[in-house]
Amino acid sequence: MRSLFVHLWRSFFVLIGLGISFGWAQKKYLVSILDADKEYISGSIFCLHKDKKGFVWMGTPGGLCRYDGTQMRFVRDSAIRAVDLVRTIVEDPNSNFWLGVNRIPSFFERYSTVAYFLRKTERFVHLKEKTKDGWRPMKGQPLGLIGARLWCISPSNQQLFYFDLVTRRKTVVLTQVPFFEDNNFYDHQSMFDGKRYLWIHLLEGLLRFDTQTFECRYVFSNHPLNKLGQPTFFSHFKLTDKGIYAATKDFSGMLISNDLRTVKPTTKTQEFFAPHHSVVTLPKAVYPHYKTFGDGVQWLWNFNYGYKLNPLIPKFQKITASTHEVPIKLSNRGFLALNDNLLRVNLDDYQVLLYNKKTNELFSPSLNDKLNNTGGRTFRSKDGNVWIMAKNRLCVYDPSSQKIRTFVNPDTLQNESKFANTVRDVFEATPMTLVLNTESGMFVFHRKRFTFQRIPFFGTNGRVCLMDKEGRFYVGFNGKLHIGYLQDTVWRATTAPITGAIFRNGYNDVAHNQVLGASATGLLVISKTTWKVTKWTPKQGLASEYVYDALVDKKGHFWVSTSRGMSRIDPVKSKVENFKLTDGLQSNDFNSRTASLAPDGEMFFGGSQGFNRFYPEDIKKNTYLSQPYLTQLTVKEAPYKLPVVISEATSITLPPDSNSFAIQYSVIDYVSEGVNSYQFRLLGSDSTWVNANKQTIARFIQVPAGKYVFEVKAANSDGVWNPIPTQLNIEIRPYFWQTKWFKALLFLGMIIGLYFFDKYRVRRLLAQQRKEIKLMVQTQEIERNRFAKEVHDGIGANLTALRIMVGLLGNIEITTLKSKLENVLETTFDDLRGLINDMSPRGLKIKGLVGVLRERAMLINQTQKVYVIVNVSRRFPKHLAEEYEVNLYRIAQELLQNTLKHASATEAAFYLDFSVKCLTLSYNDNGVGFDVAQAKRKNGNGLSNLQARTQLLHGTMEIHSAVGQGMEVIIKIPYNLAVEQ
Numbered sequence: 014m015r016s017l018f019v020h021l022w023r024s025f026f027v028l029i030g031l032g033i034s035f036g037w038a039q040k041k042y043l044v045s046i047l048d049a050d051k052e053y054i055s056g057s058i059f060c061l062h063k064d065k066k067g068f069v070w071m072g073t074p075g076g077l078c079r080y081d082g083t084q085m086r087f088v089r090d091s092a093i094r095a096v097d098l099v100r101t102i103v104e105d106p107n108s109n110f111w112l113g114v115n116r117i118p119s120f121f122e123r124y125s126t127v128a129y130f131l132r133k134t135e136r137f138v139h140l141k142e143k144t145k146d147g148w149r150p151m152k153g154q155p156l157g158l159i160g161a162r163l164w165c166i167s168p169s170n171q172q173l174f175y176f177d178l179v180t181r182r183k184t185v186v187l188t189q190v191p192f193f194e195d196n197n198f199y200d201h202q203s204m205f206d207g208k209r210y211l212w213i214h215l216l217e218g219l220l221r222f223d224t225q226t227f228e229c230r231y232v233f234s235n236h237p238l239n240k241l242g243q244p245t246f247f248s249h250f251k252l253t254d255k256g257i258y259a260a261t262k263d264f265s266g267m268l269i270s271n272d273l274r275t276v277k278p279t280t281k282t283q284e285f286f287a288p289h290h291s292v293v294t295l296p297k298a299v300y301p302h303y304k305t306f307g308d309g310v311q312w313l314w315n316f317n318y319g320y321k322l323n324p325l326i327p328k329f330q331k332i333t334a335s336t337h338e339v340p341i342k343l344s345n346r347g348f349l350a351l352n353d354n355l356l357r358v359n360l361d362d363y364q365v366l367l368y369n370k371k372t373n374e375l376f377s378p379s380l381n382d383k384l385n386n387t388g389g390r391t392f393r394s395k396d397g398n399v400w401i402m403a404k405n406r407l408c409v410y411d412p413s414s415q416k417i418r419t420f421v422n423p424d425t426l427q428n429e430s431k432f433a434n435t436v437r438d439v440f441e442a443t444p445m446t447l448v449l450n451t452e453s454g455m456f457v458f459h460r461k462r463f464t465f466q467r468i469p470f471f472g473t474n475g476r477v478c479l480m481d482k483e484g485r486f487y488v489g490f491n492g493k494l495h496i497g498y499l500q501d502t503v504w505r506a507t508t509a510p511i512t513g514a515i516f517r518n519g520y521n522d523v524a525h526n527q528v529l530g531a532s533a534t535g536l537l538v539i540s541k542t543t544w545k546v547t548k549w550t551p552k553q554g555l556a557s558e559y560v561y562d563a564l565v566d567k568k569g570h571f572w573v574s575t576s577r578g579m580s581r582i583d584p585v586k587s588k589v590e591n592f593k594l595t596d597g598l599q600s601n602d603f604n605s606r607t608a609s610l611a612p613d614g615e616m617f618f619g620g621s622q623g624f625n626r627f628y629p630e631d632i633k634k635n636t637y638l639s640q641p642y643l644t645q646l647t648v649k650e651a652p653y654k655l656p657v658v659i660s661e662a663t664s665i666t667l668p669p670d671s672n673s674f675a676i677q678y679s680v681i682d683y684v685s686e687g688v689n690s691y692q693f694r695l696l697g698s699d700s701t702w703v704n705a706n707k708q709t710i711a712r713f714i715q716v717p718a719g720k721y722v723f724e725v726k727a728a729n730s731d732g733v734w735n736p737i738p739t740q741l742n743i744e745i746r747p748y749f750w751q752t753k754w755f756k757a758l759l760f761l762g763m764i765i766g767l768y769f770f771d772k773y774r775v776r777r778l779l780a781q782q783r784k785e786i787k788l789m790v791q792t793q794e795i796e797r798n799r800f801a802k803e804v805h806d807g808i809g810a811n812l813t814a815l816r817i818m819v820g821l822l823g824n825i826e827i828t829t830l831k832s833k834l835e836n837v838l839e840t841t842f843d844d845l846r847g848l849i850n851d852m853s854p855r856g857l858k859i860k861g862l863v864g865v866l867r868e869r870a871m872l873i874n875q876t877q878k879v880y881v882i883v884n885v886s887r888r889f890p891k892h893l894a895e896e897y898e899v900n901l902y903r904i905a906q907e908l909l910q911n912t913l914k915h916a917s918a919t920e921a922a923f924y925l926d927f928s929v930k931c932l933t934l935s936y937n938d939n940g941v942g943f944d945v946a947q948a949k950r951k952n953g954n955g956l957s958n959l960q961a962r963t964q965l966l967h968g969t970m971e972i973h974s975a976v977g978q979g980m981e982v983i984i985k986i987p988y989n990l991a992v993e994q
Contacts, residue, residue: 042311043326043686047085047319058314059200062102062110063306067640067681071319072099072112076137077130081642082683092128092137100125100201103155103163105178108132108661111163113154114139124169126150127176133657140176142183151176151183157205159224164211166203168192173213173222186227191216191236193246200302200315206252217244219259221273230273233259241273251303308637310683325684325730327597328632329579332368333623337375339366343599345619348609349391349399356617358624363388363404370615370626383417384410390606392439400447402436407449407458422456422465429453429473433465438518438606440480442499448486450477455488457502470504471495479519479528481541487528489515496544514539514546518606522565529563529571531605536560536573538584549573549582554589556580562608564616566629574603574618579625581632590634595688595730599623638735639682639689639727644709647675664742672745675712678725685730692734695743697721718747785965861891862898866905866923873909879918879938881909886926890990893932897988900962901934907962908936908982911955916940916980932968932986942978959984 047058060072071078076089077099093099093114101113110130127140127150142151153165153174162175173187193201193214202214213220218234233242250259257269258279268279304312311322334343341364349357356368358375365385368375378385387410389403401408407420422433432452440448447458449465454473456465468475471490478494479487485507488495493510516530516537530537535550535558549571550558557577564572571582578601579592594601600622607619618625642660646653648671655665659676667674680689691705695713698721705711711725726738749755857865863885870881893901905923912921918940926933948956956972959982963970968986 042322042324045321045323045686047080047314047321057098057316058319059098059100059115059316060102061302061304061312061314062104064104065108066642069306069312069683070102070110071314072102074098077102077110077112081679081681082685083687083689084679088135090135090137092139101154101156103158103205105158111155111158112137113165116150124152125154125167127153127155127163127165133661135658154203156203156211157207157224159209162224164205164224166190166192166211166213168194168201173211175224187222187229190220202247202250204252212250212252212257214247214250217246218242219247219250219257219269232269232273241269242276249302308683321683323684323686325633325635325637328592329597329625329627330373331597331599331623331625332373332375333599336623339375343623344621345604345607345624347390347607347619348617348624349393350609350611357385357391358619359388359390383415384412387417390437392441394441394447395444400439402439405434407434407436407439420458420463420465422451424465424467425453438477440477440486442480442484442486446499446501448477448480448499457499466502468499468502468504478516478530479521481521481528482523487516487519487530494539508544511539511544511546517560518562520563520565520608524565525569529565531560531563531573533559536563536571536582538571549589553587554580554591555582556591561603561605562618564608564610564618566616567614568629570629572608572616572618572629574608574620576603577601579603579618581629595686597625599625634733635684635729635731636733637682637684637729638733639680639685639729640735641678641680641691641725641727641739643676643725643739643741644679645677647677649673650675659741662741664744666744666746669718669746669748669751672716672718673714674716675710676723676725676741677710678739679709680727682727682729688730690728690732691725693723693725695721695723702726716745718745718751720744857898857902858895862893862901862905863889863891863925865902866925869906869909870923873913879913880920882920882922884922884924886924888927889925889932890927893988897932897966897986900966901932901986904934904959904962904984905936907955907958912938912940912980916942918979927988927990930987930989932988934984934986935982936984937979937981939979942974942976942980944976945972945974 057074058071058078062070062072064070067081069080071080073087075095075097076087076093079086079088094116096117098115098117099112100115103111105111109132112128112130113125114128115125129138129140130136131138140151141148152169153167153172153176155163155165157164161178163178164173164175166173171188171190171192172185173190174183174185176183190213192203193216204212206212209224211222211224213222215231215234215236218236218239219232220234220236221230221232222228223230229238231239233239233245233247235244245261247259248262250257255268256271258266259269260266266279267276269276302312302314306312309324311324313320313322332343334341342361343358343366344361346359346361348359351357351367354369354371356370358366358368360366365378365388366375367378367385380386384399384401387401387403387408389401389408391402392400394400397412399410399412401410401417403419405421407422408417409420410417422430424430425433430453433454433456435452436449437452438450442448442457445460447460449456449458455468455471455475455477457468458465467473471488475488475490475495477486477488481487484498485496486499488497490510492515493512494514494516495504495506495510496508497504497506499505514530514537516532519528519530519537521528526541528537528539528541530539535548535555538547538549539545540547549555555573555575556579557575559576561574561576563574566572569584571580571584573580573582577591578594578598579596581590581592582588583590592598599620602622603618603620607617607624609617611617614630615626615628643662644660646655646659646665648667653667653671653674655662659665676693678691678693680691682689690707691709692702693705693711694700694702695711695716697719698713698716703711711723721743723741723743724738726735728734860868863883866883870883873879873881892898909921912918916938918938921938922936924933924935926935959970963984963986966986968984971983972980973982974980
C-alpha cells in the first residue's frame with residue numbers, strides 16, 4: 014500500500030473579492046488547490062469529514078485521504094478496490110470510521126455497502142449480513158451515529174435502517190423511500206444534523222426523519238404526507254440556524270424554516286452553491302459542495318477538484334518581478350499617485366513603471382507619456398506641478414501644458430559643488446522656493462528666478478531630514494539635529510540643536526504632535542512639545558536598528574521598514590511585532606524614502622525587490638493553535654514497524670538494541686500554509702526544550718534503558734505556540750544483564766559468595782593458627798630437647814665430676830683437688846652462661862641482630878676452631894621488629910650450632926641484605942656437607958627448627974649441599990620496613 018505521499022500545494026497568493034453583496038462572498042481568502050499527486054489514483058473527492066483530532070478526511074476512489082493542512086496521506090488496503098468510492102464518513106466515540114462505500118460490480122449495477130475503518134491499524138472491514146444467499150456485504154450508507162445505533166440509508170434497496178452496534182442487528186425502519194441517487198451532475202445530499210434529525214435527499218423534495226420518535230416530515234415532495242410546497246427537485250441544500258437553504262437546478266433558492274412550516278425565496282443559496290459566485294473558476298456543469306468546520310476555513314470540492322479557502326491571507330500583498338513577470342529588477346525608489354487607481358513606481362537607474370491598484374497590473378508607460386518617460390524620484394508641489402529628480406538635473410512637469418522644463422545648477426565647477434545636480438529630495442519651503450538635498454549639500458531653488466543658492470549656515474554638509482506641517486525643517490548637521498525655519502536662505506532656529514538625533518528621513522505624525530525619524534541606529538520619536546527623543550531599537554524588540562521608513566496608522570501604531578523586514582510598534586503597550594518573508598514581504602531589505610500613505614489609509618513600502626501594499630487594519634495575527642502529531646518512527650535509519658500507527662499510539666516499547674531512533678512529526682494546521690516551528694524534548698533524559706525551527710525529525714542516539722516521554726509542540730506562522738504538547742511514552746527494554754531481577758540475583762550471588770568466602774577465610778585462618786601453634790610447639794620441643802641435651806652433656810657431666818671429686822676429699826692432696834674443682838666449676842658456669850644467652854640473648858634489644866651476630870662470631874673466632882664472617886649490606890636495617898630479630902637470631906644460632914657440631918668446617922659466613930620489602934639471610938660453610946634429600950626424610954631437629962622458624966615469618970628457605978661440598982642456606986623473609994617501624 015502506498016500509504017504516504019506528499020500532497021502538492023499550488024498556493025497562489027491572489028486576494029479575490031467576490032463581487033456580490035453577500036457577507037461570505039465579500040471576504041478575502043488565500044485559495045489553495047488540493048492537487049493530486051501522481052501516486053494518487055484519482056483527484057475526485059466524494060465526502061469530507063474533520064475528526065476529533067483535527068485531521069480532515071476525504072472519501073476518494075480506492076480509500077481515504079488524510080490531510081493535515083500541509084501533507085495528504087492516502088490510506089487503502091485490499092478491502093477497498095480502486096473503483097470503489099467512499100461516499101460517507103461517520104466517526105464513532107473511539108475515533109474509528111463507519112464508511113459508505115459505493116461498489117460497482119458491473120457497468121449496469123452499483124450499490125453502497127457499510128465498511129468499518131480501524132484507525133490504529135488503518136484496516137478496512139466490510140460489515141456483512143446474512144441473506145438467503147449466505148453472508149453478503151451489508152448494503153447502505155451511514156449518515157449518523159446516535160448512541161449504539163448507526164443510522165443508514167440504502168438507495169439500492171430503498172430502505173432506511175439502523176444497525177445496533179451492541180446486538181449487531183439490523184432494523185429496517187422505512188421502505189420504498191424514493192432516494193435521489195448520484196448522477197453525472199449532482200451528488201446525493203442526505204445528511205445527519207448532529208442532534209436527532211436525518212435529512213433525506215429525495216427524487217423530489219426532502220424528508221426529515223426523527224430518530225427518537227420515528228416521525229417523518231415531507232416537504233416539496235409528491236408523498237401523500239407532504240406538508241409544504243409543490244414537488245420540487247433540489248440539487249443542493251444546507252442546514253443552518255436560520256433554516257434550510259435549498260437550491261434548484263438553476264440555483265434559484267428558498268429558505269425553509271426549521272419547523273418546516275414556512276418558506277421564502279432567497280438568493281443566499283448562491284453563496285454556497287453557485288459556481289459563478291465561487292472564489293475560483295469552476296466548470297459550468299459541475300456543482301461544488303461547500304463545508305466549514307467552525308475555524309473559518311472554507312472547503313469546496315466535487316468529483317474533479319478540491320479547494321481550501323484560508324481566511325488568513327498573506328498579511329502583505331507584494332508586487333515583485335516574479336509575481337508580475339517583469340523583466341527588470343523592481344528596486345523601488347518611491348511612488349507618485351497619478352489618480353485614485355494609478356501609481357507611478359520609481360525604480361533604480363531612473364526607470365519608471367505604472368501600477369494599477371484596482372487591477373493589480375504593472376506595466377510600462379506609453380511612449381507619448383512625457384511625465385512617466387522621465388525617470389527619477391518625484392515630488393508634487395501644492396500647485397500640482399510634479400518635480401522630477403532626474404539624472405544630473407531637476408525637471409518640472411506642468412500637467413496643464415503637459416510640458417517638462419529642465420533646470421541645471423551651474424555651480425558645479427568647484428569640488429564642493431561637483432554633484433549639485435544629483436538631487437535626492439525636494440521640499441516646498443514657500444510657493445516660490447524649493448529646498449533641495451543634493452550630493453553636494455543643500456540648495457534653495459527660486460522658482461521665478463530659476464536660480465540655485467546655498468544656505469550659508471549649513472555650508473556643504475547639511476541635509477534636510479523632514480519638513481513638518483508647520484513649515485519647520487529638521488536638518489542633520491555636524492552630528493546634531495537642527496530645527497527651525499528658512500527665510501529664503503537664512504536659517505532661523507526655533508530650539509537648541511539635539512545631539513545624536515539625526516535621522517535619514519521621517520514622518521510628521523500630526524495626530525500625536527510628534528515626528529518619527531528613520532535612522533541607522535533605530536526609530537527616533539521626537540515630541541514637538543518637549544523635544545524629548547525616544548528611541549526604538551532591537552533591545553525593545555525591533556527587527557533591526559537600521560530603519561528606512563516609518564508611517565503611522567489610524568490607531569497610532571508605527572509601521573517601520575528595516576533591513577530585516579517590517580515591524581509594527583504599539584507605543585502605548587510598548588509592544589513590537591515583526592513580520593517576515595512568509596508574511597508576504599517583497600524581501601527582508603527595504604529602501605529609504607519609499608513609504609507612502611494613501612488617503613484611504615493604505616500603505617506602500619518599497620524595497621530592493623519590489624514593494625508591498627496593505628491596509629493596517631487587515632493585518633491580523635494568526636491565533637490558530639497548531640497541533641503536532643507523529644508521522645513515523647525509524648530505528649537505525651529504517652522504518653520501525655509498530656502494532657499500531659504511530660499517530661494513534663500513546664506508548665511504545667523498544668528492544669534493547671533499538672535505543673538509537675528518530676521520530677518524525679508534522680502538524681495539523683490549515684491556516685499557516687506549512688510555515689510552522691517546532692520544539693521537542695525527551696523527558697527522563699533531558700527536560701530542556703530543543704528548538705528544531707522548521708525541522709520535522711528528532712534523533713536520539715544510544716538512549717539508556719528506561720522509561721521516557723517524548724514531547725513535541727508547534728507554533729503557527731506568527732510564532733504562537735500551542736502550550737499543550739503531543740506526548741508519546743517510550744520504554745526501552747534493558748538487556749537481561751541490565752534488568753533489576755538480574756541485578757538482584759547478582760547481588761544475592763555476591764552476598765552468598767561473600768558468606769562462603771568469609772567461612773572459607775575463617776577456616777583458613779583457623780588452620781593457619783593451628784599450623785602456627787603446632788610449629789610453635791614443635792619449636793619449643795626442639796628447644797627443650799636441645800636444652801636438655803646441653804644440660805645433660807655439659808652441666809650434667811660437670812656436676813657428676815664434681816660429685817666424684819667431692820667423694821675423693823681426704824684421699825688426695827687438697828691443693829690438687831681444689832684446682833680441679835675450680836676448673837669444673839668454671840666450665841659449668843661458662844656452659845650455664847651460654848645456655849642462658851642462647852635462651853634469651855640480652856644484647857638483641859641494645860645491639861640488634863647484626864651486633865649480636867658479630868659478637869657471637871667474635872667469641873667463636875677466639876676458639877680458633879672455626880672462623881666466622883658476618884657481612885651486612887648497607888640497606889639492611891639497624892634494628893628489626895622484635896619478632897623478626899629473635900627468630901632470625903635463632904635461625905643463625907641453629908646454623909652455627911650445626912656447623913660447630915657436625916660440619917667439621919673451618920670457615921662459615923653470613924650475608925644479610927634488604928631489598929624490595931624482603932630480608933635475605935645467606936649462610937655457607939666449607940664443612941663435610943650432607944645429602945639434603947636424606948636429611949629431609951630423617952627430619953632432624955636442626956632442619957625442622959630452621960623450617961619452623963622460617964614459616965613463622967612467612968618466608969622461604971633454600972638448602973644447597975652435598976657430601977664433601979659444604980652447605981649453603983638462603984632464607985628470604987617478607988618485611989615492610991615502613992609498616993614494621
